[in-house]
Amino acid sequence: MQQVFTKAMARNIFLGGAVFFLAIYVALSVDTWYRIPERDHADKLSPAVLQGKYVFDENNCIGCHTVNGEGAYFAPELGNVYKRRGSAFIKAWIESQPTGVPGRRQMPNFHLSQKQLDDLILYLQWLSNIDTNNWPPNIQG
Amino acid sequence: MKYQSQKVAKPYFIGALVLFFGQIVFGLIAGFQYLDGSFLFPGLPFDVVRMSHTNLLIVWLLMSFMGAAYFIVPEEAQTELYSPKLALVTFWVFFTAAALTILAYLFVPYAHLAAITGNAALPTMGRGYLEQPLPTKIGIVLVALSLLFNVTMTLIKGRKTSINLILVGSLWGLALLFLPAFYFPEDTVKASFAWWWVVHGWVEGDWELILGALLGFILIKMTGVDREIVEKWLYIIVAMTLVSGIIGIGHHYYYTGSPSYWIWLGSIFSILEPVPFVLLIAFSFKMLMQRRREHPNKAAMLWALATPIMAFLGAGLWGLMITLAPAQYYMHGTNFTAAHGHLAFFGAYAMISLSIISYAMPLLRDRTANSAIAQRWEITGFWIMVLSMLGIALALTGAGIVTVILQRAADHPMSFMQVQDKARVFFWVREFAGLGFFIGLLIYLRSFFIAGDYEYASEMKRALAG
Ligand code: HEM
Ligand code: HEM
Ligand SMILES: [Fe+2]
Numbered sequence: 323m324q325q326v327f328t329k330a331m332a333r334n335i336f337l338g339g340a341v342f343f344l345a346i347y348v349a350l351s352v353d354t355w356y357r358i359p360e361r362d363h364a365d366k367l368s369p370a371v372l373q374g375k376y377v378f379d380e381n382n383c384i385g386c387h388t389v390n391g392e393g394a395y396f397a398p399e400l401g402n403v404y405k406r407r408g409s410a411f412i413k414a415w416i417e418s419q420p421t422g423v424p425g426r427r428q429m430p431n432f433h434l435s436q437k438q439l440d441d442l443i444l445y446l447q448w449l450s451n452i453d454t455n456n457w458p459p460n461i462q463g
Numbered sequence: 464m465k466y467q468s469q470k471v472a473k474p475y476f477i478g479a480l481v482l483f484f485g486q487i488v489f490g491l492i493a494g495f496q497y498l499d500g501s502f503l504f505p506g507l508p509f510d511v512v513r514m515s516h517t518n519l520l521i522v523w524l525l526m527s528f529m530g531a532a533y534f535i536v537p538e539e540a541q542t543e544l545y546s547p548k549l550a551l552v553t554f555w556v557f558f559t560a561a562a563l564t565i566l567a568y569l570f571v572p573y574a575h576l577a578a579i580t581g582n583a584a585l586p587t588m589g590r591g592y593l594e595q596p597l598p599t600k601i602g603i604v605l606v607a608l609s610l611l612f613n614v615t616m617t618l619i620k621g622r623k624t625s626i627n628l629i630l631v632g633s634l635w636g637l638a639l640l641f642l643p644a645f646y647f648p649e650d651t652v653k654a655s656f657a658w659w660w661v662v663h664g665w666v667e668g669d670w671e672l673i674l675g676a677l678l679g680f681i682l683i684k685m686t687g688v689d690r691e692i693v694e695k696w697l698y699i700i701v702a703m704t705l706v707s708g709i710i711g712i713g714h715h716y717y718y719t720g721s722p723s724y725w726i727w728l729g730s731i732f733s734i735l736e737p738v739p740f741v742l743l744i745a746f747s748f749k750m751l752m753q754r755r756r757e758h759p760n761k762a763a764m765l766w767a768l769a770t771p772i773m774a775f776l777g778a779g780l781w782g783l784m785i786t787l788a789p790a791q792y793y794m795h796g797t798n799f800t801a802a803h804g805h806l807a808f809f810g811a812y813a814m815i816s817l818s819i820i821s822y823a824m825p826l827l828r829d830r831t832a833n834s835a836i837a838q839r840w841e842i843t844g845f846w847i848m849v850l851s852m853l854g855i856a857l858a859l860t861g862a863g864i865v866t867v868i869l870q871r872a873a874d875h876p877m878s879f880m881q882v883q884d885k886a887r888v889f890f891w892v893r894e895f896a897g898l899g900f901f902i903g904l905l906i907y908l909r910s911f912f913i914a915g916d917y918e919y920a921s922e923m924k925r926a927l928a929g
Contacts (some may be wrong), residue, residue, distance in 0.1 A: 330693070330695055330700035330911055338703035339705055340702075346710065354716075354725075355653070358656070358721065358722075361722070376583075380573065381543050382589050383571045385594070386509050394591075395800070396509050399796070422501075424501055425501055426498035426501070428505070430508045442684070453722055454719065455717060457792060458718075459792060459876075460876045462870050
């Protein structure tokens with residue numbers, strides 16, 4: 323055994339395997355890159371939507387929430403919140419934070435301008451139309 | 464320890480333990496905010512506490528990997544470190560930058576921090592684990608470059624063992640895989656796809672190589688087993704890591720907007736990802752059986768043998784549970800993920816760090832091993848932390864089950880906040896287990912303050928008498 327399977331052979335499997343699968347991964351990623359814009363309607367990424375996305379990121383929303391299941395588990399899913407709640411509710415919700423209900427989980431008030439709020443909601447709307455292979459299983463996220 | 468310059472590892476290890484302590488304090492606060500949402504609000508909102516917790520985790524792990532590299536590379540290369548002074552300066556830069564970043568999180572609102580650090584020019588903030596403002600991210604790159612320069616120059620002038628090649632190679636990989644942190648596409652689906660290059664690329668790729676190299680080094684030193692055997696095993700293990708893990712990244716692409724073929728690719732390859740962890744267990748116990756010496760540092764041996772087992776449980780078993788697409792359909796982004804994240808990060812990367820610290824710190828303090836009393840404290844801390852972490856993972860798994868039953872797979876699904884209320888008991892269990900973990904950590908840290916070397920003569924007497 324010792325002589326049959328040498329360290330050099332093990333090393334070559336390692337290097338060969340790494341290069342082989344990396345090459346496959348790169349090829350698949352390129353293909354994915356071309357397909358994503360159809361699946362998420364990238365043509366609808368207007369300047370306002372992108373502004374909304376910036377507001378989303380600079381306030382660290384995924385520090386409490388998930389988007390398509392990624393983020394934190396402290397607060398509800400936002401990938402489909404537009405479909406669950408609609409724009410009027412979302413706007414009123416964000417503006418009325420924090421609830422101050424003792425013991426209940428609190429969301430900060432980010433002091434957003436009307437423009438920021440509108441952009442943010444457009445971004446949430448954009449998120450809600452991504453083809454996620456039918457995830458989440460139901461509207462509750 | 465054979466080379467004077469290995470001593471620069473010491474501040475890295477101590478710094479890592481200080482940050483580890485901070486990580487756990489924030490974990491306890493975040494866990495408590497699950498139970499009392501008003502706790503410390505609005506001074507410290509949950510997201511601030513959470514990112515302090517996770518970023519401290521990443522930084523202390525990086526710091527102990529660096530300490531390990533400065534300790535191991537010269538010894539393996541059989542030469543002094545290229546520049547100990549650079550390593551020392553780098554430590555202080557790194558530690559200061561980490562501390563300042565956490566202070567900024569705590570005292571500056573995130574949007575304001577983004578505004579004053581140039582995030583608008585090159586947006587990078589607002590992504591999990593990569594929340595750092597731009598200057599900190601650039602600092603991380605500079606620190607990594609300094610490390611890479613130092614260890615690579617050392618490697619070049621010295622002996623090139625396989626352990627050193629794997630270790631230095633994977634440190635290069637670690638730095639390269641951090642670069643996508645500067646790439647934040649405006650398209651959220653693409654951004655998520657690329658985010659996993661860093662996160663999955665690290666924990667299920669590159670870092671497993673670091674884990675293997677450190678474990679191999681410790682086992683060679685402690686068991687005296689022939690290097691050729693150890694290194695052959697290592698290559699097979701890291702080969703399995705990349706063969707399964709590279710395409711296995713597809714398990715993050717099922718439900719985030721990427722094409723459907725990842726459902727098949729991700730499921731098939733990621734189901735193989737536990738294999739390297741099984742091999743790690745087989746490898747370390749084989750080395751234990753074949754050992755040619757009894758090392759007096761029993762605590763380090765315990766850490767080193769327990770690491771692959773806990774890594775297998777957290778990454779292998781808990782990872783497997785959520786990795787197949789039909790299961791993940793219900794479990795994705797629930798506390799199942801948090802259970803897996805905790806047990807895997809602790810079992811694999813926290814524990815390998817504590818293993819190398821346990822092995823190296825006595826040597827760095829000019830001891831053959833710690834005194835028997837200090838080792839008893841350390842081993843007590845070990846058991847309390849390990850068992851508490853299992854408690855945390857089981858509690859979070861319980862919370863995950865509640866979500867799947869009441870929210871994800873229910874005929875009449877309840878809302879998120881209602882379900883969280885139903886899972887409350889599990890969040891209590893998590894917090895108590897977390898307190899247990901904290902006590903274990905204090906006991907572990909206490910062991911460093913016990914003076915004295917390992918005394919062969921008195922231990923021998925005790926063994927014969929007992
Ligand atoms: C006292 C012990 C601890 C407590 C109470 C605790 C608590 C928490 C909480 C509340 C979160 C946020 C979860 C969420 O988003 O809802 C979190 C996240 C996290 N913690 Fe801990 N933690 C503890 C120890 C640790 C340790 C020892 C590690 C690893 C070595 C760790 C690694 C992580 C990671 C990786 C995340 C992100 C998880 C994910 O995104 O899935 N924690 N922790
Ligand atoms: C030591 C190695 C590993 C570590 C430290 C680790 C850590 C993590 C963390 C922290 C997350 C959550 C990321 C987030 O914040 O969204 C995660 C997600 C995940 N991990 Fe791992 N992991 C490891 C190995 C594995 C392995 C071997 C598998 C498969 C067998 C696996 C399967 C998964 C899956 C499927 C998810 C996504 C869960 C979801 O959809 O919510 N992991 N891992
Ligand atoms: Fe992964």
